[in-house]
Amino acid sequence: MGVNQVILAIESLVLFAPVNFMEILSPGPKWSGQGKSKLEVTELLFEVPIDYANLSAGTIQVFARSATRYENPVAPRTDEERQKKSQKPWFVYLQGGPGCPCSPPQDSWITDIVLDKGYQLLFLDQRGTGLSTPVSSATLALQGDVHKQADYLKLFRADSIVKDCEAIRKTLTAEYPEELKKWSIFGQSFGGFCTLSYLSKYPQGLREAFTLGGLPPIGKSAVEVYKSTFQRVIERNKAFYAKYPEDVETIQNIAFHIRSKGGITLPSGATLSVRGFLTLGRNFGFHGGLDIIHNLVLRMRMDLSQFQFLTRPTLMLLEHNLTFDDIVLYGVLHEACYCQGQASNWAAERVGKALKEFQWLHGSPQNPSEVREHPLYFSGEMIYPFLFDNFPELEKLKPVADILAQYSDWPALYNEWQLARNEVPVYSATYVDDMYVDFGLAQNTAKMVKNLKQYITNAMYHDAVRSKTADIMKELFKLRDDSID
Ligand SMILES: *[C@@H]1O[C@H](CO)[C@@H](O)[C@H](O)[C@H]1NC(C)=O
Ligand SMILES: *[C@@H]1O[C@H](CO)[C@@H](O)[C@H](O)[C@H]1NC(C)=O
Numbered sequence: 509m510g511v512n513q514v515i516l517a518i519e520s521l522v523l524f525a526p527v528n529f530m531e532i533l534s535p536g537p538k539w540s541g542q543g544k545s546k547l548e549v550t551e552l553l554f555e556v557p558i559d560y561a562n563l564s565a566g567t568i569q570v571f572a573r574s575a576t577r578y579e580n581p582v583a584p585r586t587d588e589e590r591q592k593k594s595q596k597p598w599f600v601y602l603q604g605g606p607g608c609p610c611s612p613p614q615d616s617w618i619t620d621i622v623l624d625k626g627y628q629l630l631f632l633d634q635r636g637t638g639l640s641t642p643v644s645s646a647t648l649a650l651q652g653d654v655h656k657q658a659d660y661l662k663l664f665r666a667d668s669i670v671k672d673c674e675a676i677r678k679t680l681t682a683e684y685p686e687e688l689k690k691w692s693i694f695g696q697s698f699g700g701f702c703t704l705s706y707l708s709k710y711p712q713g714l715r716e717a718f719t720l721g722g723l724p725p726i727g728k729s730a731v732e733v734y735k736s737t738f739q740r741v742i743e744r745n746k747a748f749y750a751k752y753p754e755d756v757e758t759i760q761n762i763a764f765h766i767r768s769k770g771g772i773t774l775p776s777g778a779t780l781s782v783r784g785f786l787t788l789g790r791n792f793g794f795h796g797g798l799d800i801i802h803n804l805v806l807r808m809r810m811d812l813s814q815f816q817f818l819t820r821p822t823l824m825l826l827e828h829n830l831t832f833d834d835i836v837l838y839g840v841l842h843e844a845c846y847c848q849g850q851a852s853n854w855a856a857e858r859v860g861k862a863l864k865e866f867q868w869l870h871g872s873p874q875n876p877s878e879v880r881e882h883p884l885y886f887s888g889e890m891i892y893p894f895l896f897d898n899f900p901e902l903e904k905l906k907p908v909a910d911i912l913a914q915y916s917d918w919p920a921l922y923n924e925w926q927l928a929r930n931e932v933p934v935y936s937a938t939y940v941d942d943m944y945v946d947f948g949l950a951q952n953t954a955k956m957v958k959n960l961k962q963y964i965t966n967a968m969y970h971d972a973v974r975s976k977t978a979d980i981m982k983e984l985f986k987l988r989d990d991s992i993d
Pocket of ligand 1: 562565566
């Protein structure tokens with residue numbers, strides 16, 4: 509890929525430094541397999557300060573792809589038409605996570621729907637994810653010792669992500685007419701948390717904001733968050749065993765098998781422990797999540813009854829469903845997402861250990877008759893220190909994860925005063941049965957934000973944007989377009 513163009517950002521420093529440079533890596537129409545028509549996808553690279561409070565600390569790259577519909581007009585366009593086409597209002601997608609990259613536009617579920625509304629799309633890989641100076645144990649090691657690594661990772665939370673967004677917005681819209689300089693932001697899950705930080709800190713950059721399963725538990729500590737989400741996970745376990753009662757015994761037998769082997773080695777070299785196996789419930793809150801676990805458990809049961817060991821395809825599926833070795837930010841920063849002025853100190857583990865359903869978190873040997881007494885409950889979206897002993901990439905990050913868990917000086921991510929007087933229209937899809945972002949806590953937040961409209965449903969789960977795209981997008985745009993009066 510050649511560098512086609514370098515555009516120097518000319519904005520003056522107002523709140524913080526703008527993007528140092530922007531490079532267009534690859535412009536031009538790209539065939540889109542699923543969409544209605546070809547897309548014009550442009551790969552963009554921005555250089556931003558790693559630390560906006562210390563410009564001498566160096567820069568990182570942030571990668572994004574823009575998408576518009578490819579058009580091939582019969583008659584040549586006038587300059588005015590060309591400008592209109594290239595200056596459509598921006599609509600920025602912020603992915604869930606933390607740590608997850610965006611899909612290329614042709615693979616995203618929302619692309620056609622958003623382009624049909626007259627926007628141009630920007631899929632922005634949040635710093636440290638995807639192609640944005642990605643964080644892995646090897647890239648992190650370049651920072652120096654473990655304390656330097658921890659200091660570096662502290663700069664990968666929502667507060668820094670929204671500064672990148674603002675810097676990039678200013679660069680991309682430098683030549684735009686005034687009314688098109690603000691952009692629309694669309695945050696799924698953790699992307700929604702970033703959206704609330706954005707509304708708190710830089711509302712002047714936003715035309716409108718959408719969140720999906722993405723209202724963060726503002727004002728709550730990590731412990732309070734996990735106290736709520738563990739209850740949701742218990743409900744999902746009950747639903748699972750009600751749907752698949754035969755799995756009570758199957759899962760107990762699998763736990764005994766894993767234990768009798770002292771753990772099982774997965775294809776990447778990771779270790780499957782009983783505790784690790786019981787984190788499979790991270791999938792429980794998705795559409796089809798119960799079936800994913802059942803199908804895995806069924807495979808394990810069939811393998812064990814025929815061969816007394818787990819076959820490679822089964823181990824691969826287990827590994828893919830369990831590991832986040834390739835999105836390590838998810839592991840090291842998950843609890844920090846909930847922290848402001850307080851250490852997380854492995855909050856999920858502390859909360860879980862106090863619950864009778866999750867006594868297995870203690871890891872102490874339980875006698876078989878005790879295990880047989882109750883179904884084994886899976887845990888959900890919780891990160892535990894023992895995971896950093898099970899997965900090879902996480903293992904390398906254990907010391908830095910521990911430093912972050914003990915760190916208490918996390919700056920504020922939200923500004924309640926600003927949210928209470930918010931002028932930016934906010935449209936939120938809120939799921940009553942959300943296993944990842946607790947409904948009760950989300951409703952507390954909804955009350956704090958002025959000009960927020962909600963679509964609340966108990967007929968969709970957290971991943972509706974992926975699993976029920978057309979339905980949820982229709983409801984969100986209805987919030988925007990239909991007046992109830
Ligand atoms: C800013 O970054 C430089 C280079 O990493 C470092 O030497 C310096 O101590 C930092 N200053 C502050 C105030 O953190
Ligand atoms: C998880 O396991 C299921 C089988 O139940 C499989 O269909 C799915 O692809 C796996 N997920 C991943 C990410 O590999």
